[in-house]
Amino acid sequence: MASVATVMLPLPALPSGWSAEKDFKAVGHLSEAVQRSIEPVGPHFLAHARRARHKRTFSEDDRIQAQESAKNVEDGDESDVSEPEDPMMLQSEAKDWKSQDHYKILGLSKYRHKATEDQIKKAHRKKVLKHHPDKKAAQGRVDDDQFFKCIQKATDVLLDPIKRRQYDSVDEEADVEPPTKKVLQKGDYYKLWSKVFKAEGRFSKTHPVPSFGSSDATKEQVDEFYNFWYNFDSWRSFEYLDEDVPDDNENRDQKRHMERKNTNSRKKKKAEDNARLRKLLDDASAGDERIKRFRQEANAAKNKKRLDKEAAEKKALEDAQAKKEAEANAAAEAEASAKANRESSKKAKEAAKNALKKNKRVLKGSVKDANYFAAGEPTAAQIDAVLNGVDAIQAKNDPDEIAALASKLNGLTVADEIKSVWSGEAKRLVDAGKLKDGDVKALA
Amino acid sequence: MSDNTKAGPEPSERVAIGLTFGNSNSSIAYTVDDKAEVIANEDGDRQIPTVLSYVDGDEYYGGQAKNFLVRNPDNTIAGFRDFLGQEFKAVDPTHCHASAHPQEADGSVSFAVKDKGGEEAASTVPVGEAATRYLRRLVGSATDYLGKKVTSAVITVPTNFSEKQREALIKAANDADIEILQIVSDPVAAVLAYDARPEAIIEDKIIVVADLGGTRSDVAVVASRGGMYTILATAHDYEFAGVHLDQALMEHFAKEFQKKHSVDPRGNARSLAKLRLESEAAKRALSLGANAQFSVESLADGFDFSVTINRIRFEMVGRKVFEGFNRLIEGVVKKAGLDVLDIDEVIMCGGTSHIPRIANNFRGIFPESTEILAPATSATAINPSELTARGAALQASLIQEYEATDIEQSTHPAVTTVKHISNAIGVITVGPNGDEFTPVMPIETAVPARRTVRIAAPKEGGDVLIKVVEGGTHIKVTKAEPKEKAEDSDEDSDFDSDDEDEEKREKIWKVGSLLAEAAIKGIKAGGQVEVTINVLADLSVTVTAREVGGKGGVRGTLSGQ
Ligand SMILES: Nc1ncnc2c1ncn2[C@@H]1O[C@H](COP(=O)(O)OP(=O)(O)OP(=O)(O)O)[C@@H](O)[C@H]1O
Numbered sequence A: 001m002a003s004v005a006t007v008m009l010p011l012p013a014l015p016s017g018w019s020a021e022k023d024f025k026a027v028g029h030l031s032e033a034v035q036r037s038i039e040p041v042g043p044h045f046l047a048h049a050r051r052a053r054h055k056r057t058f059s060e061d062d063r064i065q066a067q068e069s070a071k072n073v074e075d076g077d078e079s080d081v082s083e084p085e086d087p088m089m090l091q092s093e094a095k096d097w098k099s100q101d102h103y104k105i106l107g108l109s110k111y112r113h114k115a116t117e118d119q120i121k122k123a124h125r126k127k128v129l130k131h132h133p134d135k136k137a138a139q140g141r142v143d144d145d146q147f148f149k150c151i152q153k154a155t156d157v158l159l160d161p162i163k164r165r166q167y168d169s170v171d172e173e174a175d176v177e178p179p180t181k182k183v184l185q186k187g188d189y190y191k192l193w194s195k196v197f198k199a200e201g202r203f204s205k206t207h208p209v210p211s212f213g214s215s216d217a218t219k220e221q222v223d224e225f226y227n228f229w230y231n232f233d234s235w236r237s238f239e240y241l242d243e244d245v246p247d248d249n250e251n252r253d254q255k256r257h258m259e260r261k262n263t264n265s266r267k268k269k270k271a272e273d274n275a276r277l278r279k280l281l282d283d284a285s286a287g288d289e290r291i292k293r294f295r296q297e298a299n300a301a302k303n304k305k306r307l308d309k310e311a312a313e314k315k316a317l318e319d320a321q322a323k324k325e326a327e328a329n330a331a332a333e334a335e336a337s338a339k340a341n342r343e344s345s346k347k348a349k350e351a352a353k354n355a356l357k358k359n360k361r362v363l364k365g366s367v368k369d370a371n372y373f374a375a376g377e378p379t380a381a382q383i384d385a386v387l388n389g390v391d392a393i394q395a396k397n398d399p400d401e402i403a404a405l406a407s408k409l410n411g412l413t414v415a416d417e418i419k420s421v422w423s424g425e426a427k428r429l430v431d432a433g434k435l436k437d438g439d440v441k442a443l444a
Numbered sequence B: 001m002s003d004n005t006k007a008g009p010e011p012s013e014r015v016a017i018g019l020t021f022g023n024s025n026s027s028i029a030y031t032v033d034d035k036a037e038v039i040a041n042e043d044g045d046r047q048i049p050t051v052l053s054y055v056d057g058d059e060y061y062g063g064q065a066k067n068f069l070v071r072n073p074d075n076t077i078a079g080f081r082d083f084l085g086q087e088f089k090a091v092d093p094t095h096c097h098a099s100a101h102p103q104e105a106d107g108s109v110s111f112a113v114k115d116k117g118g119e120e121a122a123s124t125v126p127v128g129e130a131a132t133r134y135l136r137r138l139v140g141s142a143t144d145y146l147g148k149k150v151t152s153a154v155i156t157v158p159t160n161f162s163e164k165q166r167e168a169l170i171k172a173a174n175d176a177d178i179e180i181l182q183i184v185s186d187p188v189a190a191v192l193a194y195d196a197r198p199e200a201i202i203e204d205k206i207i208v209v210a211d212l213g214g215t216r217s218d219v220a221v222v223a224s225r226g227g228m229y230t231i232l233a234t235a236h237d238y239e240f241a242g243v244h245l246d247q248a249l250m251e252h253f254a255k256e257f258q259k260k261h262s263v264d265p266r267g268n269a270r271s272l273a274k275l276r277l278e279s280e281a282a283k284r285a286l287s288l289g290a291n292a293q294f295s296v297e298s299l300a301d302g303f304d305f306s307v308t309i310n311r312i313r314f315e316m317v318g319r320k321v322f323e324g325f326n327r328l329i330e331g332v333v334k335k336a337g338l339d340v341l342d343i344d345e346v347i348m349c350g351g352t353s354h355i356p357r358i359a360n361n362f363r364g365i366f367p368e369s370t371e372i373l374a375p376a377t378s379a380t381a382i383n384p385s386e387l388t389a390r391g392a393a394l395q396a397s398l399i400q401e402y403e404a405t406d407i408e409q410s411t412h413p414a415v416t417t418v419k420h421i422s423n424a425i426g427v428i429t430v431g432p433n434g435d436e437f438t439p440v441m442p443i444e445t446a447v448p449a450r451r452t453v454r455i456a457a458p459k460e461g462g463d464v465l466i467k468v469v470e471g472g473t474h475i476k477v478t479k480a481e482p483k484e485k486a487e488d489s490d491e492d493s494d495f496d497s498d499d500e501d502e503e504k505r506e507k508i509w510k511v512g513s514l515l516a517e518a519a520i521k522g523i524k525a526g527g528q529v530e531v532t533i534n535v536l537a538d539l540s541v542t543v544t545a546r547e548v549g550g551k552g553g554v555r556g557t558l559s560g561q
Helices: A043-053 A060-069 A094-099 A117-131 A133-138 A146-158 A161-169 A181-185 A189-203 A219-230 A252-286 A289-369 A380-396 A399-409 A415-431 A437-443 B063-071 B127-146 B163-175 B186-195 B242-261 B269-288 B311-317 B319-335 B356-365 B387-399 B404-410
Strands: A005-007 A024-026 A034-037 B016-021 B025-032 B035-039 B051-055 B058-061 B076-078 B103-105 B108-113 B123-126 B152-157 B179-185 B205-212 B217-225 B228-237 B291-300 B303-310 B345-349 B371-373 B417-420 B424-431 B434-441 B449-456 B462-479 B503-523 B528-535 B541-547 B554-558
Touching: A024 B554, A034 B228, A043 B228, A043 B387, A043 B404, A060 B417, A094 A146, A117 A133, A117 A146, A117 B319, A146 A161, A181 A189, A189 A252, A219 A252, A219 A289, A289 A380, A289 A399, A289 A415, A380 A415, A380 A437, A399 A415, A415 A437, B016 B127, B016 B186, B016 B387, B025 B127, B025 B387, B035 B127, B035 B387, B051 B063, B051 B127, B058 B063, B058 B127, B063 B076, B063 B269, B076 B108, B103 B123, B108 B127, B123 B127, B127 B163, B152 B163, B152 B186, B152 B387, B163 B179, B179 B186, B179 B387, B179 B404, B186 B205, B186 B217, B186 B228, B186 B345, B186 B387, B205 B319, B217 B319, B228 B319, B242 B269, B242 B291, B242 B303, B242 B311, B242 B319, B269 B291, B269 B303, B269 B311, B303 B311, B311 B319, B311 B356, B319 B356, B345 B356, B345 B387, B356 B371, B424 B449, B424 B503, B424 B528, B434 B449, B434 B462, B434 B503, B434 B528, B462 B528, B462 B541, B503 B541, B503 B554
Parallel strands: A005 B449, B016 B152, B152 B179, B205 B345, B345 B371
Antiparallel strands: A024 B503, A034 B417, B016 B025, B025 B035, B051 B058, B051 B076, B103 B108, B108 B123, B205 B217, B217 B228, B291 B303, B424 B434, B424 B462, B449 B528, B462 B503, B528 B541, B541 B554
């Protein structure tokens, strides 16, 4: 090609670390190609042919082989639709076209509203080829064009989307009768009703149409189905069943009357159809075991909830009780331990008191053992002065210090040693400013 | 193409034309200096009715013969092209209703007409013979016009013309002393007529050809790839075509007439024939003007009838047919596995394509980027009635100097059956939202094929990565905010319930499998890279890349499957 297109969007920058031999990396292969026929037309084809022939000569076999491999784009005139023609149907008269089965006339009975436009066109052509009066003339039957006219009428209706919809609206052949109770007793409830609603679904304005589903459908699916269908938006209408309105201008009043009558009758039929559908749904849901199942399941769930709730309440109660008890216990224990503490501290105090007493006794005993520091028999004044000194020291010391002092004195028997302990103590207290020299003169 | 080929003239002695031979009309075209022109016959017609009529032993053809449909329908042969090469049971006699009816003769089709004059009984004219007689007259007109004996022709046929029909057509032409150089498909001839214009640029594009004729409508989706054409899908419709518009107008005028005169002009054959001819004339007039006159002397029961019809009324009367065309064209696009967004051009050809409403409807179906090539929608459109004949003439001028066996070998299926790639091949570029697929070679390109693109490097230049990948498209639909819907009134609301929710449809490329990577290093700022992708018949791919104006480059090959 001569022209070179220019692309404005830039190429990506080379990612760092990218490397390949000669800067090219083959990664994949082209996908499978399709064999098609190019048209042997135009100057560019001639150039192609020159290259493709390349001094070769192609044979008839090559032709067949090539033709077979190429994808065919023509689907052939013959329609794939064929159904035997009912001899009664062939007797149809064009004047009764309104009541004829248009699909059957064209051999499309099993397609009906599902027939594509293409199928209708092909079916029509097939019927024309067979039933055109000129074809009958060839067989010596002249003036036999009634069925041909029926074919034309059927095609007229079915190839006009508006008319076709009107006809499809009243095409009872496409209906599926609701199953009777008797039939339902044999089972297949879901299959049977599915068919009914599948057929009814053709009137739906909205798609997709949820299907009835099987016995194991979920609650969501079943709910969706009934919601959709109880609010069904149908395009079905009933003009096809109108009575003919006179086509002349003379009978205006009658014309208007007929039109009004038709309008009312359409409305009535539409209302009846809505009621009919509602009844179908009521009937289908009445025997729908799934709904029962869901109700039971819902009940069971509800019961379970109630039991759960009761159990929960009971447990809460018990828990509260237990909590209360535990609190009471804890309080009692605390009380007891407090009491115990109190008692034990009393004992300790007593012990301390006793120890103090004992220690004090040691102190007093020590001066007595040291003969009140007198060389001979001590005088009362001497004894008094020493004991006053001891009392003064005791008064300035706490029980621990007294205990410490007592332990120093304990076991001492030599008067000088005892005296030096006391004088040390007196000096300590005087130095600390707790006593005056005079207070403990006797012990100094 | 077949054993029927007589030893034709020497290539140097050929005078070759292009022919279309329709059920309703035929045309002849000739090329002068590579420009094709449609030739008028002695009646001044460029669309020459495919009709033969016998009156008192004289043979009339074309417009004159068509006029005899009123006074001499039984000895007038019309609407027979499709019968060629067919068994009687396979033909549809519908359009011969008001002319000689087809009859069975040895399983094939013939007509009984009094072609001898005098009191002689009608003779049986097989359809092949009728075609021969008609083609002889047609080519005779060309010979008269050109002043030299036309020896050869390229002729166009619908894509679904069977092998038997093609053989019968060649035989009929040969019997009229015309060598058929090649049979070409109608839609392809139309595409060629457009591509041969000097201003045409040969680009890769997808074209829908809508050939809307008198008795049939044929549509085709054609991939045009480097000037070569591949038909991807076709559809044929015998239910919606020109005659059905005539039919709708006939009913309209008949009712008007009936209102006035209380006589149904459809009641007798002659009135009906007048009604039909004048309805068609009014229809054609409405392609040009906003109004048309319908007037017939003594339409029925001696009453003259003259009324005007405007275009709007006609468009109402023909609505069903117009809508049929819409569905047909939408259907064929779908059948090709494509979307309307994939279509680059719609070429409208055939007489019925003159009607503005149809082109305008198509304008509404396709996106704005699609060109609708019809007189109503494009100033540069070629006359739709002339397209196929012009294409045929162009092809004739291309091949007339070849020996017949050469032509046969060149058009042999072994030559025309080739692989077409099933995905686009392209390169990754950087768009505002990251990686984007940029197509280089489109899907349905016949191989071998080569395509080259130039792609910008990042502004600052440097090293770039060329990632060659396959790509496909999908259609992204974005629903616009649904407008508040007016409460549906219950009554007959489905008549105008065209509540099309505004939606935006876009074609989005998606990146497929990676084929190869290549690097081009040290590109200068503002530089460009030229990438060439060359696919060979064995599906091997050669990628060549180089900086535009730079030295060296990268080249690598992927093997086929
Ligand atoms: N200007 C026009 N406006 C509208 N319709 C036209 C115009 N010119 C021709 N036609 C119609 O086009 C139809 C003929 O189409 P065309 O000339 O393409 O014939 P054809 O290819 O022989 O058709 P076929 O083979 O389908 O019968 C007729 O129905 C004719 O009325």
